[in-house]
Amino acid sequence: MSESGPVLVLRDAAFRHPGGAGVAGLRLSVAPGEAVAVIGPNGAGKSTLLRGILGLVPLVGGSMRVGGSEHAPDGMVGFLPQSSDLDPDFPISLEQVVMQGRYRRLGLLRWPGRRDREVVRRALETVGLADRARLRFGELSGGQRQRGMLARALASEPVLLLLDEPFNGLDQANRDALIETIRTLKRRGVAIVVSTHDLELARQVCDTVLLLNGGQVGCGPVDDVLTLENVQECFEGVGVEIDEHTVVVPGHEGH
């Protein structure tokens, strides 16, 4: 992979769950240090797209290249799932959760060494939780857990980071911390694909927007694509969050 080459290229790609929903017609190229917001209403296929890039949903049409190859090399893609319902009583500390991000690189038999611990420490510093490393994961607040999961994704030292609705349910402080982390990662050259229905976030940290509703509605620089017409087409008659106010975009037939 050349330094300047795109990290992710989708050419008319289609992902489909076996016997289930899918997304099609995806055309996207993401460069190192570029952030792409995937925007669309619930059920538009945002998660399907991210899980497709990760290899969890089969590619059923077109082509995908991650880091210049058909299959993403181990540990190259980091993933922050939607805030998951993890057992708060599970006996595991924050740093042990973050260390799970190293497991892919370690394989089955090798145990974490000094370099792995160093990577984990830096990942925790990046998300601002270095002083909480030894706390039990279940004792952290929801926002801190989310940042901890982000640190786990960073510990795999990804060149491409996928964030699935990372801002859902975050308070302002954790939201600001997460935005700052995303900016830091972009400066380090990490490519980021973030799914959200938060248009404001897209304007704040993303360079490119991909509008999604079962297929690709539009894709390009934020200011060109986030137009009223495009957003209307994408969110026909559904609520949109702008600055924490929900606005209902009327469908075409509503005029």
Place this chain on the structure above:
Amino acid sequence: MSLGDVLFGAFALPFMGRALLVLLVLSIVAGIVGVLVNLRGLEFISDGLTHAVFPGLAIGLAVGGSAGLVPGAAIAALIGAVLLTLFVRAGVTSDAAVAVVLTATFSVGVIVVSRSDDYAGELEALLFGRVLTIAPEDVAPLVVVSLAAAVAVGATLKQQVFRAFDPHGSRAAGDRGLALDLVLNASIALVVVAGASTVGTLLVLALLIVPGASARLATVHLWRLFPIAAAVGAVSAWLGLAVGFGASVGAGIDLPAGSTVVAVFVVVYALMLGYRLVRDRMPRSPAAPAASRPRARAGAAGER
């Protein structure tokens, strides 16, 4: 007879030495596997496997005598492990799947045993074990079966814990859930096989469940769970054999060895529970700031 004789001297007798060796290896391995059973909440599946092993033991005994016990049990357990893994994966609720496997296999086992001449004697041996009458040639197979479970779990330990904590995250990181489940369930099955021939199919569950549950009471530190569970298993097995020996030789009370061992396991669990309840009631040291004292708050369950 002195206490030293009961705790140490008794094991100079060959049959007691064999019982100790097999039970120590088995309890340590069962403790380690049992931590994963606890973290994954697989107690009921383990129960299903203990019953699935029963027809294997019965058929093994019918075909090859006592030398057929371990192979018969191993085959039945591995088939049971694969079936249960696939059932659960296919979306059959695991409780229903386990209940079907459990009752079906147990009835097959009883039918097979009922064909033999010494129905009552053999049934009792299969259900309650024969820890004091382990033949010298049976020691090696039982140790090998236990160690195989330890190797399988040890090789996948990081990934097993990852999957227990966050199955979706583990899958997203490239782990294969089905493979990990098969390895874990097969390991449980192997422990059940070794346990069925020593403490019996009904009591082996205690060796799997109690040390892991005790370790959860003792610590919230992930990687301390495994040595603690192993230690609980080893000490309980040793004390259990010693108590049974002391009671029958010293006091003339004839206690069944397998049941005595399991009773000691449960007593150790009760002690751990008492320790945990007392510790949770103790006021937190006022000098320590809350953020640096995670252990003191670990007892309170749930979200804050």
